Amino acid sequence: MxxxxxxxxxxxxxxxxxxxxxxxxxxxxxxxxxxxxxxxxxxxxxxxxxxxxxxxxxxxxxxxxxxxxxxxxxxxxxxxxxxxxxxxxxxxxxxxxxxxxxxxxxxxxxxxxxxxxxxxxxxxxxxxxxxxxxxxxxxxxxxxxxxxxxxxxxxxxxxxxxxxxxxxxxxxxxxxxxxxxxxxxxxxxxxxxxRPEMLAALAYQHMELPDTKVTLAPEAETKVNLPTWAWLDKAVFDEVQATAAINVPGFNIQATTTARPVALKLQPGTEDAETYPASGDCVINNDGSIGEPYAKGKADRTPPCGLKYLRSSGNGTYKLQATITWDIAWTGTGGTGGDLPNGTFGNEQAVTVQEIQSVNR
Structure with missing residues (x-):
């Protein structure tokens, strides 16, 4: 033996x-x-x-x-x-x-x-x-x-x-x-x-993404059946990086994990709503922004990214969930690198929806 x-x-x-x-x-x-x-x-x-x-x-x-x-x-x-x-x-x-x-x-x-x-x-x-x-x-x-x-x-x-x-x-x-x-x-x-790929995964685990608060028009308070525009300017968010490293005599490795925003998903917080596009997934534009800012003259247009509430929120609010999907990749010591699973992070925003009041004569 x-x-x-x-x-x-x-x-x-x-x-x-x-x-x-x-x-x-x-x-x-x-x-x-x-x-x-x-x-x-x-x-x-x-x-x-x-x-x-x-x-x-x-x-x-x-x-x-x-x-x-x-x-x-x-x-x-x-x-x-x-x-x-x-x-x-x-x-x-x-x-x-x-x-x-x-x-x-x-x-x-x-x-x-x-x-x-x-x-x-x-x-x-x-x-x-x-x-x-x-x-x-x-x-x-x-x-x-x-x-x-x-x-x-x-x-x-x-x-x-x-x-x-x-x-x-x-x-x-x-x-x-x-x-x-x-x-x-x-x-x-x-x-x-x-190994570098393990450090990349640990950097992913510790990564802190910026808050996701979309700009709305009308802001925070809208009307039933009124399209609400939603967008994120490029200046609001950009790629995010986190690095994990071990450096000791005879052994030095590191990996940097990079997250890049690629899409925004809107969830109105109620079934009595529609989203634009219908999937609620707003893709990133060529300039790095998401959606399109509202401006005068666009009231009769359908927003490329937004939503429409079909029922009043009453005395409360709807919790609009805005979640960004991030494409995540890594590079490491020795020319190593690759992709990691996409990451998501989102915030809730309170939206008040009121009935449109009309007067009959």
């Missing part, structure tokens, strides 16, 4: 899970957030929360139009099946720093009361993996934590996405920390190792 099979037979799935959990303090458990950021400023998320410099390697820096304090942005993906990565592997510590932290944590756990049986055996396997060049499943072992290669690479470790609501998905990157030489790609079996 080879060493990998021997390891699997000694450490059952339960024991391995326990072993990974008890050494979790030796790796970045989640992408913690740093406070005090505002939209448009740099935001860092890291795998460590105690402020030590050794945690810097796991940080992702977000810049551009991003949500405050590392929270999720306001973009909704048009593809309900698309999700950003729930976790990833990223550069963590150099060999000497990793040895110092991991060996200390393993020693503390092995000496803890009641740490025996399969759990203790699994911890011993982890210790041998890093100290005695002992292979762990499909991963080659390391002699003395690779300290003879300190400065020539880093150990990579799992990082959880704090914006992923499913704890099982957040914890799905459960491999032991592994070594990557400077300038080299991670071993192919680590499909969740951080």
């Amino acid at each position: 080879n060493r990998s099979r021997h390891t699997a037979s000694i450490a059952s799935a339960t024991a391995l899970t326990l072993a990974l959990s008890v050494i979790a303090l030796a790796q970045p458990a989640h992408a913690g957030e740093e406070p005090g950021n505002t939209q448009g400023s740099d935001i860092e998320q890291s795998g460590g929360g105690d402020g030590n410099a050794i945690y810097a390697a796991a940080r992702i820096r977000y810049s551009g139009s991003v949500a405050k304090n590392g929270s999720t942005g306001n973009v909704t993906s048009a593809d309900v099946k698309w999700t950003p990565p729930p976790c990833w592997y990223a550069p963590y510590l150099g060999a000497k720093d990793f040895k110092k932290k991991m060996s200390k944590d393993l020693e503390n756990q092995l000496s803890a009361p009641g740490m025996g049986g399969h759990a203790g055996a699994a911890l011993n396997e982890v210790q041998r993996h890093y100290e005695d060049d002992y292979g762990w499943t499909d991963t080659p072992g390391y002699k003395d934590y690779n300290v003879d290669k300190d400065g020539q690479g880093m150990f990579w470790a799992a990082v959880e996405n704090p914006n992923e609501p499913d704890p099982l998905l957040r914890g799905s990157c459960n491999d032991l920390p592994f070594w990557v030489d400077n300038g080299e790609a991670p071993p192919p079996q680590y499909e969740q190792a951080i």
Whole structure:
């Protein structure tokens, strides 16, 4: 029986899970957030929360139009099946720093009361993996934590996405920390190792789009059966960019996600209404605007983008939903790039609709 099979037979799935959990303090458990950021400023998320410099390697820096304090942005993906990565592997510590932290944590756990049986055996396997060049499943072992290669690479470790609501998905990157030489790609079996396209998806997740408030004529208050014109000037909105980057010695990647407005959808807030065009989808014009501003002399024309209410709103208002569809693409390190699912974001606007009063003589 080879060493990998021997390891699997000694450490059952339960024991391995326990072993990974008890050494979790030796790796970045989640992408913690740093406070005090505002939209448009740099935001860092890291795998460590105690402020030590050794945690810097796991940080992702977000810049551009991003949500405050590392929270999720306001973009909704048009593809309900698309999700950003729930976790990833990223550069963590150099060999000497990793040895110092991991060996200390393993020693503390092995000496803890009641740490025996399969759990203790699994911890011993982890210790041998890093100290005695002992292979762990499909991963080659390391002699003395690779300290003879300190400065020539880093150990990579799992990082959880704090914006992923499913704890099982957040914890799905459960491999032991592994070594990557400077300038080299991670071993192919680590499909969740951080890549430009993953950074692009994370930038998408944190992107903050501008509010969508269309100009109406008549504004806010209209009449039953009176066409209401709707438009967005080019100056009101433009393309939006968000960037995610990791920059550490021997490893520097980034990706910029760009959102460009392509269409406006109007939803009147009642079934007693018509939209122009009938689909409610107003396309973007050649000059980058959407719709057409109302002006004198257009009262008898059908607006290219607008709506008509067929019933009074009474003592209340209708909630007009104006949603912009954004075409989203990305570019990244090494000439990488591609498309991401379209995004949407919209606002509600209160519209009062009154009956037209007439006088009979």
